[in-house]
Amino acid sequence: MDEIRRLTHEDLPLPREFWIQRWGADFVVARGESIRYNEVEGFVYDEWKGVITFRARDGECEVTSFDSLEEGNGIGAALMNKVVGEARKRNYRRLFLITANDNLRALRFYQKFGFELCALRRGAINETRKIKQSIPFIGMNGIPLRDELELEMNL
Template sequence: MQWGSTMMVTRGVLYDMSIFPGLVALRGDDRVGLLTYRIDGDQCEVMSLDSLVEGIGVGTALLETVQDVARAAGCCRLWLITTNDNTYALRFYQKRGFHLAALYPNALEESRRLKPQIPLLGMDGIPLRDEIELELLL
């Protein structure tokens, strides 16, 4: 468990990540990545994407696979939420065709009410405040 808990807050909802379907990337016998997702009607939300080995295409392969899963399930949209501090994710997803779809200013205030252990500062010391929605139309 990389994040210390199976609980995650997004868009003001507390989720138990252990209940969602997932895709596991293997390198030999070693698990090197995990993508969890949820399908709701004709939309598929990427709930989490973790690559334990950077620079070898783990995240890209998982993202391409979930696109296939979503299309097979009849989804027309793949989307996700990230936070304003996660500049790596913003670059990663946009390079793979995702577009900025919505900004939720100060969303982390509500998230901290549900999960108080969310820090005030995120990656690179950036204040952790906003949620950003990205989407890819399938």
């Protein structure tokens, strides 16, 4: 039976490896800020078929990473629902995330889920490469990788 559970301190080596495999480093960068795997909270779906991480600041909740190893079967929606519920329980006013301009599948998912575009940071990924050199210049679907898009859900 599939289950979602909270990431624990004992789990920390696993998100680190997951991030290295999926994102090329043990940190992600958003808005020019490095976010380390051990600075976030999160949930895991059925022993690492999917994972979502988030952090809270100033009454807001930021999704810092979101991955499903099996797309199209509800894992992503289940994980996102868990974070939405957690954010509401903590009385956060907003849930938001940053993605890249080439991530069309994610943009479709987030908007169908109820997120709205709220910011475009033109050229932000070019700046991010100064922090994380492993970011390619050409992204998914052959799209030049250069901009950050912020999406939000008001809670």
